[in-house]
Amino acid sequence: MFTDTHSEVCFERGPDGRHLAVSRDIAASPDAAWEILTDTTYWPAWGPSVTGVDCADRVIRAGSRGRIETAFGMPLPFEITSCEDFRWTWDVANVSATGHRVEALDDGCRVVFEVPVLAAAYAPICQRALGEIERLAEG
Known part of the structure; x- marks a missing residue:
């Protein structure tokens, strides 16, 4: 659908139905990327809309609950609905939100955000x- 020099956006069908896949290949190990995606202390560093996280679990797991502080000044509750095999999903304010996954490549990994079709405007974010995940993982 759309490609820039660093990322790709396309439609795909996954375990939770059809969504936009926003992805980037990075020169880091899948474990390094996964750590950045699942350790809540990293979320404000890579999430443009997240300014803080309050969660009892530093590293998320299925069932983790907490609150994210947003760039809009509004705290929103979240629950991790699945977290296994280098893929996690969540509900934010009781609404199914982006999925996150890491795929191994020969020379690094691919990080993918699964964006609900109705939230397609979120793809540039x-x-x-x-880009921030790449910077953190490769840095």
């Missing part, structure tokens, strides 16, 4: 987040 995900592209920016992928």
